[in-house]
Amino acid sequence: MALALYIHWPFCLAKCPYCDFNSHVRERTDIDAWQAALLADMRHEAALTPGRALTSIFFGGGTPSLMPPALVETLLREAQRLWGFAPDIEITLEANPSSVEAANFAALATAGINRASLGLQALDNTTLKFLGRLHDVTESLSALELAQRLFSRVSFDLIYARPGHTPAAWEAELNRALGFGTGHLSLYQLTIEPGTRFATLVREGKLAPLNDDEAGDLFNLTRDLTTAAGLPAYETSNHARPGEESRHNLTYWRYQDYVGVGPGAHGRRLGMATVRHKKPENYLRASADQGHGIADARALSPSDQAMEAVLMGLRLTEGINPAQLAARFGFAEAHLIDPAKRQFYTSIGHLADSGSILRVTEQGAPLLEALLAELVPDALVSA
Numbered sequence: 001m002a003l004a005l006y007i008h009w010p011f012c013l014a015k016c017p018y019c020d021f022n023s024h025v026r027e028r029t030d031i032d033a034w035q036a037a038l039l040a041d042m043r044h045e046a047a048l049t050p051g052r053a054l055t056s057i058f059f060g061g062g063t064p065s066l067m068p069p070a071l072v073e074t075l076l077r078e079a080q081r082l083w084g085f086a087p088d089i090e091i092t093l094e095a096n097p098s099s100v101e102a103a104n105f106a107a108l109a110t111a112g113i114n115r116a117s118l119g120l121q122a123l124d125n126t127t128l129k130f131l132g133r134l135h136d137v138t139e140s141l142s143a144l145e146l147a148q149r150l151f152s153r154v155s156f157d158l159i160y161a162r163p164g165h166t167p168a169a170w171e172a173e174l175n176r177a178l179g180f181g182t183g184h185l186s187l188y189q190l191t192i193e194p195g196t197r198f199a200t201l202v203r204e205g206k207l208a209p210l211n212d213d214e215a216g217d218l219f220n221l222t223r224d225l226t227t228a229a230g231l232p233a234y235e236t237s238n239h240a241r242p243g244e245e246s247r248h249n250l251t252y253w254r255y256q257d258y259v260g261v262g263p264g265a266h267g268r269r270l271g272m273a274t275v276r277h278k279k280p281e282n283y284l285r286a287s288a289d290q291g292h293g294i295a296d297a298r299a300l301s302p303s304d305q306a307m308e309a310v311l312m313g314l315r316l317t318e319g320i321n322p323a324q325l326a327a328r329f330g331f332a333e334a335h336l337i338d339p340a341k342r343q344f345y346t347s348i349g350h351l352a353d354s355g356s357i358l359r360v361t362e363q364g365a366p367l368l369e370a371l372l373a374e375l376v377p378d379a380l381v382s383a
Helices: 031-048 069-082 105-111 125-130 137-150 167-178 197-203 212-228 247-253 280-290 302-313 322-329 339-347 365-375 378-382
Strands: 003-009 054-061 085-095 115-121 153-160 184-189 233-235 238-240 257-261 266-269 272-276 294-299 351-353 358-360
Touching: 003 031, 003 247, 003 266, 031 069, 031 257, 031 266, 031 280, 054 069, 054 247, 069 085, 069 105, 085 247, 105 137, 115 137, 137 153, 153 167, 167 184, 167 212, 184 212, 212 233, 212 365, 247 257, 247 302, 257 272, 280 294, 302 322, 302 365, 302 378, 339 351, 339 365, 358 365
Parallel strands: 003 054, 003 257, 054 085, 085 115, 115 153, 153 184
Antiparallel strands: 184 238, 233 238, 257 266, 266 272, 272 294, 351 358
16 A cells, blocks of 8 residues: 655745745754754654655655755655655655755755656746745756756746736747657646735735636646647646656545645645644654654544545546445445535536446536535535
8 A cells, every 4th residue: 555755844045935934944954853853763663664665755845955965865764664665656855946956856866756746836937036046047947957967857837827828828938848858748727825925915906817718718728738748637737748647646635545744735645634833933843752743633534534535636637436436434435425416417428437437527617616616515524
């Protein structure tokens, strides 16, 4: 059975736009203390999941590409000792494409990283400035080229459906992106989250997001272009050449176990939801005092697990096997997926239902969130 490990590194570059400065930025980092805390956290999780070889490891968080390579190497060596590695283990590093971070790529590859995920976000400087990014396109493409030389697999992400984003502009940008030859792309629609600078601009009438129809047209264009280029969607926002899907993220979407270590890291293992202390100082203190950094560990009810498995699994192009999930969590299949809604949305082409596999069609994909809300019975949600 698959087991994934997520390692969260909380530190960012000064004035990083991605994080809460007060809790994340530190002038000095005691690497010895962090190594001891992360190793203790890993050992705690390994004791609970014996005999489970790791299929993937993901270094994420603030600026993990600025982790000292020696620390990365130490963590990987201990992870292999504790769990063992699957023969084709995927070890991903999340990185912003700045020249400062790219300078660390070679040493990180030597330490054991074999896949890079770069946050390019856009391929023009005006948009990068609008998004609040610190890098420019020249830095982005230089980092991408270096990553492709050093790591066996590379992914990068872009944000589309930005205010004023036209189909012609997105088609040109996406075709350029596809021409770089990576085997994986993450393509996200811009969302206006409450409490953000974008939400304030919308409220003040200074920013006009695309409407649903315009965003839907760009979503369909994205599917058409990536499929034609040999990187079809395998999840709502993720596209890959066959065999280059993110194994780590597939663990999440297939609702398999993963353990999370480091400040703020979440995990799902053995029917438990875990979350680590978010503030670095609290995490370090907890790790020293109790041998792990867990702030909360909550047993998930069968209905919680079933609902999460359905909601995650239907994001995948491969879909779900409702009968298997029902048996796994101890429900009748009709209690897992509303039979009437299942039949209705299949009849109008939003779902494809073979009897054993249920999946969202291309026609239904732009409406995924609404479909999910309809398909999961109220009784399961309230159980």
